[in-house]
Amino acid sequence: MNTMSTRYLRLCLVGLSLSLFFSACQSTTNGGYVTEASAQEPVDGSVQDSVATADTTAAEPLGIDAASYQAKLEVLANGDTTGRWPVADQPLPHQGAILPYKRIVAFYGNLYSARMGILGELPPKEMLAKLDKEVAAWNTADTATEAIPALHYIAVTAQGSAGRDGKYRARMPFSQIDSVLRIAEKRDALVFLDIQVGFSTLEAELPRLDTFLRMPHVHLGIDPEFSMKDDLPPGKRIGHFSAADINFATAHLAELVRVHSLPPKVLVVHRFTQGMVKNYDQVTLRPEVQVVIDMDGWGAPALKKNTYHTYVFREPIQFTGFKFFYKNDLIPTPHRMMTLEEVLKLTPQPIYIQYQ
Template structure:
């Protein structure tokens, strides 16, 4: 009898970012809407129906695709929400239900956008909350944002003081994300760290292959105030990227995309809330 046709199985192609490629920067500028569906006051993503919000994001993001840089839109969903009371488990935070995250992931995919899961840990910890999201992080189009303002340690209460994060905690999160990227052969992961005071991030951040880290400078106020804070906190060298946040409600006189792109260094991530 003849030999059977033995073929080596073709390896599965490595999944790519929603708009192609394996690396986010410098090819793309990320433009995101942040929020949560529970309350309008949790940001632009929570206002009205999700598909309408995604349509508004598309229109808002368009002017940022200047020159060679393409826009990569993102939905920044607050996946762990800080609470002013203990809540279930006593950690002063609540977690989004899987159905909510799934709905946002589907909406992001329809728009060829990233989904970023944003963490306000209360009395929990960033590593614990990130690990709780691992089923989503195995996807090629899901990243993480850390919001140190709401990182309270074992005894703080969200809203009563401003929290902070140590560089080594961010490094532990980026190492965890890098392991997931390697194990599942994924494209680069986006890791955003919010900041509006100098000591909100204490210690250096370690750049890592396969994790694109951006420090997002996010105080609200007038265009002049925002420019001043950005100039003080933005990084002019190194592999950690700069982000800039705009607030539809709290900012006095919303900066236009043209004004944002005049900032130096130009932000790689722009978030609207």
């Protein structure tokens, strides 16, 4: 790993331990983590098996125009000459696909915490007004691709304590997810439900959210950083997902899309280190799911560009995203956030944008 990457990883690890687990996860309701006491899971059996009970006689979905799709992918490749971008032999998505026709601009966070992201930091009215300004800025910066709003809500949060079942994660109550849906409705915004599994698994956590994921405008995020495969709890080491984990998520989403005749789902996978995503070349792409690898490391522009190039550009899967940190991108001062114009010059060009 080169000096710049090493320095960036060190910054990320410091930021993780200092700002995420000892302050970023501070709850506005109990003065500590978003714990199981403040985020009780629903009573067993309250989540319907949406796949098993749905009508399975839906018509075969139509595809989209291959020429226009490929043309947009070429634009996103941003002049790449290495052959990595656009990703070859990817399936043509079904009709209703968001990417690459729209750029998603999302606010990230948790309603229980004012320090996990902008989504929970401001009252809904102020937060939506700020999101409006960011969406407008992206529409000004790139007039060829319409920017649309989204709320990216952490529905399963990693924990610094084991909890009742020793899984080091807390499931948010469905009433809180309902609140996010109501807030999003005010802007006709997309909703992403994000999963930080801790010592749990996607197999255990993802199906619980089917009630929401079968809604056409609700999509998914998964965070390898908090997927702990050994005996160290979240915050002690950066975790990972393998291709098998990601393939489980895409297969599950694809089944929901097929059974419920939904438009394609977007799956956001966070990444800022080499080890967070393993066996990237074994990830299976499906016409029902659009996979975004979101570069969510923080730091100065040079560090962020280097990380994007090293871990996102070099290991192509399908689409890419980029994350802004309103506070941590400024550490240490006098660092600054990257400009929209700088992000649009990245190869490939991110089509999903997140603010924390």
